[in-house]
Amino acid sequence: xxxIFSFCxxxxxxxxxxxxxxxxxxxxxxxxxxxxxxxxxxxxxxFKKGSVYSTSTTFVFRMGPVVGCATSLMMLLFxxxxxxxxxxxxxxxxxxxxxxMGLGRFFTILAALDTASPFEGMGAxxxxxxxxxxxxxIFGILVLFYRLTGSLSFAEFFxxxxxxxxxxxxxxxxxxxxxxLYIVMLxxxxxxxxxxxxxxxxxxMIHEVMILDHSGPDLALIELGAWFKLLFYSGFLAxxxxxxxxxxxxLNGLLFYAVVTFIYITIGTVESITARYKMNMVPKFILTPFxxxxxxxxxxxxxxx
Amino acid sequence: xxxxxxxxxxxxxxxxxxxxFARQFTLMKLxxxxxxxxxxxxxxxxxxxxxxxxxxxxGQSWNWLHIFTLAFKVDSIAxxxxxxxxxxxPLALFYSFHYMGDKAxxxxxxxxxxxxxxxxxxxxxxxxxxxxxTFALAWEIMSLSSFFLVVFDYQVKExxxxxxxxxxxxQGGAMLLFAAFALLYHYTxxxxxxxxxxxxxxxxxxxxxxAFLGFGSKAGIFPLHIWLPKAHPAAPSHISAIxxxxxIKMGIYGIFRIYxxxxxxxxxxxxxxxxxxxxxxxxxxxxxxxxxxxxxxxAYSSVENIGIILIGLGIxxxxxxxxxQAMAFFGFAxxxxxxxxxxxxxxxxxxxxxxxxxxxKSKNIDQLGGLMKRMPITGRTFxxxxxxxxxxxxxxxxxxxxxxxxxxxxxxxxxxxxxxxxILAIxxxxxxxxxxxxxxxxxxxxxxxxxxxxxxxxxxTEAGSSMTMIMIFLAIACLVxxxxxxxxxxxxxxxxxxxxxxxxxxxxxxxxxVRQISQTGAIFIGLLLLISLLRKILYMKKVIGSGGTWGxxxxxxxxxxxxxxxxxxAEIIDFYRPFVPVKSIYTGISKIFPGKTTWETxxxxxxxxxxxxxxxxxxxxxxxxxxxxxxxxxxLYIAYxxxxxxxxxxxx
Numbered sequence: 012x013x014x015i016f017s018f019c020x021x022x023x024x025x026x027x028x029x030x031x032x033x034x035x036x037x038x039x040x041x042x043x044x045x046x047x048x049x050x051x052x053x054x055x056x057x058f059k060k061g062s063v064y065s066t067s068t069t070f071v072f073r074m075g076p077v078v079g080c081a082t083s084l085m086m087l088l089f090x091x092x093x094x095x096x097x098x099x100x101x102x103x104x105x106x107x108x109x110x111x112m113g114l115g116r117f118f119t120i121l122a123a124l125d126t127a128s129p130f131e132g133m134g135a136x137x138x139x140x141x142x143x144x145x146x147x148x149i150f151g152i153l154v155l156f157y158r159l160t161g162s163l164s165f166a167e168f169f170x171x172x173x174x175x176x177x178x179x180x181x182x183x184x185x186x187x188x189x190x191x192l193y194i195v196m197l198x199x200x201x202x203x204x205x206x207x208x209x210x211x212x213x214x215x216m217i218h219e220v221m222i223l224d225h226s227g228p229d230l231a232l233i234e235l236g237a238w239f240k241l242l243f244y245s246g247f248l249a250x251x252x253x254x255x256x257x258x259x260x261x262l263n264g265l266l267f268y269a270v271v272t273f274i275y276i277t278i279g280t281v282e283s284i285t286a287r288y289k290m291n292m293v294p295k296f297i298l299t300p301f302x303x304x305x306x307x308x309x310x311x312x313x314x315x316x
Numbered sequence: 317x318x319x320x321x322x323x324x325x326x327x328x329x330x331x332x333x334x335x336x337f338a339r340q341f342t343l344m345k346l347x348x349x350x351x352x353x354x355x356x357x358x359x360x361x362x363x364x365x366x367x368x369x370x371x372x373x374x375g376q377s378w379n380w381l382h383i384f385t386l387a388f389k390v391d392s393i394a395x396x397x398x399x400x401x402x403x404x405x406p407l408a409l410f411y412s413f414h415y416m417g418d419k420a421x422x423x424x425x426x427x428x429x430x431x432x433x434x435x436x437x438x439x440x441x442x443x444x445x446x447x448x449x450t451f452a453l454a455w456e457i458m459s460l461s462s463f464f465l466v467v468f469d470y471q472v473k474e475x476x477x478x479x480x481x482x483x484x485x486x487q488g489g490a491m492l493l494f495a496a497f498a499l500l501y502h503y504t505x506x507x508x509x510x511x512x513x514x515x516x517x518x519x520x521x522x523x524x525x526x527a528f529l530g531f532g533s534k535a536g537i538f539p540l541h542i543w544l545p546k547a548h549p550a551a552p553s554h555i556s557a558i559x560x561x562x563x564i565k566m567g568i569y570g571i572f573r574i575y576x577x578x579x580x581x582x583x584x585x586x587x588x589x590x591x592x593x594x595x596x597x598x599x600x601x602x603x604x605x606x607x608x609x610x611x612x613x614x615a616y617s618s619v620e621n622i623g624i625i626l627i628g629l630g631i632x633x634x635x636x637x638x639x640x641q642a643m644a645f646f647g648f649a650x651x652x653x654x655x656x657x658x659x660x661x662x663x664x665x666x667x668x669x670x671x672x673x674x675x676x677k678s679k680n681i682d683q684l685g686g687l688m689k690r691m692p693i694t695g696r697t698f699x700x701x702x703x704x705x706x707x708x709x710x711x712x713x714x715x716x717x718x719x720x721x722x723x724x725x726x727x728x729x730x731x732x733x734x735x736x737x738x739i740l741a742i743x744x745x746x747x748x749x750x751x752x753x754x755x756x757x758x759x760x761x762x763x764x765x766x767x768x769x770x771x772x773x774x775x776x777t778e779a780g781s782s783m784t785m786i787m788i789f790l791a792i793a794c795l796v797x798x799x800x801x802x803x804x805x806x807x808x809x810x811x812x813x814x815x816x817x818x819x820x821x822x823x824x825x826x827x828x829x830v831r832q833i834s835q836t837g838a839i840f841i842g843l844l845l846l847i848s849l850l851r852k853i854l855y856m857k858k859v860i861g862s863g864g865t866w867g868x869x870x871x872x873x874x875x876x877x878x879x880x881x882x883x884x885x886a887e888i889i890d891f892y893r894p895f896v897p898v899k900s901i902y903t904g905i906s907k908i909f910p911g912k913t914t915w916e917t918x919x920x921x922x923x924x925x926x927x928x929x930x931x932x933x934x935x936x937x938x939x940x941x942x943x944x945x946x947x948x949x950x951x952l953y954i955a956y957x958x959x960x961x962x963x964x965x966x967x968x
Contacts, residue, residue: 061858065865067767069688071699071760077851081843088839099839101832106721107709110749111840114708117753121699124761124879126865127685132761132879139757140888143750150746154739157725224866228854232847294891308739312732 013260017095021087021246024268025238026050028245028275035279036209050238057231065224067127075122076225076232082115083239091166092246093267094256100166105153108165109146112199115236116142123221134220137290141205141217144297145198148191151304155188158311169250178254184307189251191300191307196244196278198297200237203282205293208237216290245274317376317390319362320444323402324437326355331433338426341419348429349413352436353406359440363398366390367810375446386453387508389446393576396652396811397443397569400659404561405436407786408554411667414780415554415674428468428552434461435558442566447507448497455493455566459486459534462563466551478543478550485543489533496526496574512577520580527574528588535567537626538596539923541619545607548615549679553670556611557663560618565655568625572651575633576815583637583733590630590737594744597623601751602892606919608881610669610679610759614662617705617755620748621658625651627741628720631727636817638734643726645818646826650719653808657712657797661704664790668698671779671787672763677772681759681881686768690776693784695764700791702756704798707749710837712797715805718833721745722826751888758884767875799837802830882917895922 030047037044046052064072088098089108120139123131157163159181160173168175177185198205201218208219222233249270257263288296330352337344366374377387390398409432416425438461441454463486467479500523501507503515515523533540544564548556575585600619607613628651635643671694673679676687688695704711724745727738768774778784797804805827812818867873889896900917 058854061860062855063861063863066862067686067865069695069765071688071765073851077844077847081840081847084843084847085836085840099832099836101829101836103718103722103829103833104836106718107714107833107836110707110709110714113706113749113753114703117703117706117708117757120757121761121765124757125765127766127875127878128865128867128873129877129879130868132884135757135761136879136884136887139750139754139884140891143747143754143888146746146750147743150742151739154725154728154742158728161729163722163725223868227858228851231854232851305739312735 014096014098017092017264018087018098020264021092021242022084022239025242026054026235028242028272029238031272031275032279032282033209035276036283039280039283050234053234054231057234058228060227062225062227062229065126068125068224071118072122072125072224073229075118075125076229076236078118079115080232080236080239082111083236083243085111086243087239089165090243090246091169091250093260093264094170094250095260095264096170097166100164102162102164102167104164104166105168106163109149109153112240113142113146119221119233122225126224128224130220131223134217137217138221141198141293141297144294144301145195148195148297148301148304151301151308152188152192152195155184155304155308155311158308165247174256175251176254176256177252181311184310185251187303187307189248191303192244192248192251194296194300196241196248197281200241200244202278204285204288204296207282207287209282242271245271245278248274317374317388320359320390320398320440323355323359323362324440326358327352327433327437328355330355331430334426334429334433338423341422341425344422344426344429345413345416348426348433349406349409352429352433353409356402356406356436359398360402363395363402367392367395367399367807373814377446380449384449385447385507386450387446388441388444388450389509390444392811392814393569393572394443396807397565397655398440399807400562400565400656401436401439401443404558404659404663405432407790408557408663408667411557411670411783411786412552412554413782415552415670415783417780424468428465428555431461431464432555432558435465435563439563439566443569446509448501448509449507451509452490452494452497456490458563458566459483459490462486462555462559465555465559466547468552468555469550472550475550478546482543482547485533485540489530489540492526492530492533493570496523496530499523499526509573509577512574513579515578517581520578521582521584524574524578524580524585525588528571528592531567531570531574532592533567535564535571535622535626536596536619537567537592537622538599538619539926541596541600541616541622542921542924542927544619545603545612545615545921548618548666549609549611553611553666553673556614556670557666560615560666561659561663564618564622565625565659568622568629568651568655571626572629575629581637583634586630586633586635586637587733587737588630589626589633590741593623593626593628593630594740595623596620597627597748598744598751599892599895601748601755602889602896603919603921605751605755605758605885606889606896606898608681610672610681610763611666613681613755613759614665614669617665617752618658618662620752621654621662621705624717624720624745624748625654625658627651627745628654628716628723631720631723631738631741632818634727634734634737635723638727638731640726640729640734641818641821643723643738645812645821646719646723646726648723648812648815648818649805649808650716650721650723652811653719653805654713654716656804656808657704657716657794660790660797661701661711661713661794664697664701664787664794665705667783667787667790668694668701671783672776675776675779676770677776678770681763683770684763684768684773685766685875685878686764686773687776688764690768690774691764691778694779694787695760697784697787697791698764699760700794702760704794706753706756708753709833710795710798710840712794712801712804714798715801715833717745717749719805719808754885754888758881762879762881762884766878769875769878799841800834802827802834805830889919897922897925 034044120135123135206217253270330348334348373391375389380386438457445451504511536544604616632644632647704713707713707717724741902915
């Protein structure tokens with residue numbers, strides 16, 4: 012029951028949190044920014060609209076948003092948000108989940124290529140490239156966590172017999188992991204400095220350009236998927252950062268979402284004070300976390316015997 | 317055992333029937349397809365029933381020419397490899413009914429069916445052979461019959477060249493195998509496989525490396541893979557499906573069999589196989605990404621999948637030498653399951669490519685586009701196969717890779733070298749997965765989606781019904797194996813039950829995980845349907861418009877503006893540059909008012925270049941100097957023979 016409640020709460024709050032980023036960015040720019048509920052209004056607006064489909068497209072174009080949204084939801088179904096046991100969980104679930112994420116990307120890319128637009132092709136090519144680099148880091152993290160906990164599931168990582176925590180025995184290595192995961196989060200969610208998600212213009216060269224032709228409820232599904240995915244990654248980070256594991260579920264949840272909000276604020280800050288990298292810089296930037304994680308894993312060779 | 321020989325006889329009868337009825341084109345096709353398929357189904361029933369029951373190993377032998385013994389033996393490993401050998405050919409034959417539609421080539425088609433039957437039978441003999449003579453015989457028949465299948469369109473010069481290249485690699489590989497066998501015979505004095513483990517420990521590594529290279533040239537390990545991307549585009553598509561889906565796995569079978577027979581204690585063998593697997597996998601998929609010819613791309617993707625299978629075997633072998641039973645068990649089982657899965661989705665993809673080639677008259681991605689609307693069934697099944705081969709759930713490719721991952725993760729608790737190798741294996745599997753997804757989004761996205769780039773692509777229509785039916789069947793199989801993997805995983809487990817070290821591993825806990833995987837697949841599909849329903853409801857009674865793609869204000873788009881395969885892959889290829897040389901030719905602009913200028917780019921195979929520079933050219937130089945021996949005078953040739961006999965008599 013608790014798990015389902017936690018899952019539903021996450022779905023409901025997922026659109027709220029990105030507004031925090033917008034607020035922070037507005038503050039840096041000396042503006043007031045949109046209301047915190049902006050994304051709910053956007054949802055309502057998009058859901059009310061119809062769509063215009065390009066004559067070039069096929070059913071794949073319509074499937075893209077659905078698959079993308081479903082895969083992001085799967086992540087939340089299996090992740091122990093705020094330490095509450097997830098709705099589903101089994102040994103090995105991380106493998107299938109990150110591969111499902113790959114499936115979502117597969118269809119997003121196909122939907123973009125379906126439009127026959129050169130812009131979207133460009134975005135698709137970049138998305139395909141950068142995600143192969145980010146995937147190496149993610150599996151590096153899984154190797155390290157398996158080494159630390161002997162398990163392959165999100166629930167056991169954080170609530171098992173040897174939970175991973177920054178205050179635990181391997182806190183020092185976790186710092187490297189946290190930095191790595193933060194960069195992966197920026198990559199996978201197409202944030203600055205890899206991509207700029209705010210403008211629906213042709214100049215945002217990766218993710219946003221891929222969804223140029225989507226409109227109405229389809230676009231709403233894509234946005235929802237993106238918010239769930241961002242919540243998953245920041246929740247992952249928050250579980251690593253949050254040092255408290257309290258008995259009280261409510262207090263625990265409050266703390267967890269406070270940390271999540273803090274992560275969203277840092278994303279907003281990063282976006283306000285940095286510019287997007289030139290494209291040829293991006294692969295180097297994405298490979299940095301892999302080195303960090305690999306190093307952290309090598310460290311465990313002597314520490315765990 | 318007798319059942320299997322009967323089935324082989326029926327298969328060969330099908331081949332002979334093709335020759336007999338060669339004048340009646342349709343009758344010939346029907347007769348041979350029906351007979352050969354019946355034989356295959358009989359063989360499949362035999363191998364499946366024996367595999368799933370606990371019959372143990374069965375052997376049989378005959379005297380041949382009074383000198384040699386032809387010995388056969390089936391254990392679980394042989395039975396497992398028989399499953400794809402008997403499953404894919406009937407499907408490929410059925411597909412060929414419409415694919416081989418050119419009546420003018422009736423005789424040639426009949427010969428093709430004849431060699432097809434021989435190929436199937438010889439593959440079955442390869443996996444059941446129990447001594448050196450039998451194995452070598454079956455192996456050579458397999459190589460030769462597949463050579464004749466490749467050169468079906470022998471009038472085209474490229475096809476002949478591809479055939480020769482394949483022939484050279486097949487025979488070069490066989491030469492290495494015979495070297496390994498000779499070494500074995502030198503120590504044991506016996507042809508029997510069972511005597512291999514008695515040779516001195518020091519010789520085992522050498523024997524293994526020779527055999528590994530020999531079998532590897534058949535399987536397509538890097539850098540011995542260069543015949544694959546040439547031979548597959550040359551062969552008819554259902555032949556490519558058989559060769560890529562089944563025949564190259566005979567190389568894998570050989571590597572695994574020799575490993576088991578040698579019982580070597582050195583951990584080096586496992587490490588060699590694992591590292592080769594990683595290199596083969598990553599470079600295979602990068603080259604696949606770089607190619608624009610669909611069949612060539614699929615050939616490189618076979619190289620990649622051979623890499624994945626070798627990673628699985630390597631994990632298993634490292635597990636054996638590390639005394640880590642779980643690691644060994646899941647490594648081997650994952651490799652076996654991937655052998656089976658790959659035979660299914662690779663056949664599907666080659667058949668799809670064949671349909672495209674037939675209807676759109678091109679296999680170059682940069683000349684296709686928009687086929688999903690014109691060939692809806694081919695397009696949809698190709699999409700299913702692409703998701704499966706990229707290893708994405710809920711399709712079949714994921715399951716085999718999951719087992720390999722699972723085994724590799726068990727390796728993480730080991731000592732230094734296995735630990736590092738396990739990490740590298742996991743990371744390279746992840747990278748291969750990502751690149752494979754990039755590669756197959758390229759094929760589907762650019763060849764099947766978007767707008768047609770040429771006249772021919774725009775005019776293409778759906779392929780014949782025998783072709784589409786088989787593709788639908790294979791696509792459904794990919795999904796079923798992904799969602800209900802349990803019986804297929806049990807099949808793979810049954811396949812490895814005769815491996816001594818992993819026998820008796822308790823699979824109860826793992827079967828629970830398998831059930832969870834299939835539940836996760838079901839949840840995902842349920843969620844997908846739910847969101848689709850929501851989407852339907854949201855779109856009810858709404859205005860759905862249609863128009864051109866948003867060109868960011870540009871109102872005169874042409875189909876040539878679309879992203880091409882070359883540009884899609886460019887950035888990734890650039891990243892792997894030292895291993896993937898790109899050759900571009902740019903004529904440049906010279907005058908003030910520039911005329912027509914051209915720019916050409918092509919990715920060259922680094923293995924091919926090095927073979928040419930460091931092996932072929934020095935060899936040619938040497939052989940050119942010996943050319944005077946060949947003068948065309950028959951009496952002198954006879955003198956050579958007499959001289960050779962005299963020398964041999966004196967020396968021996």
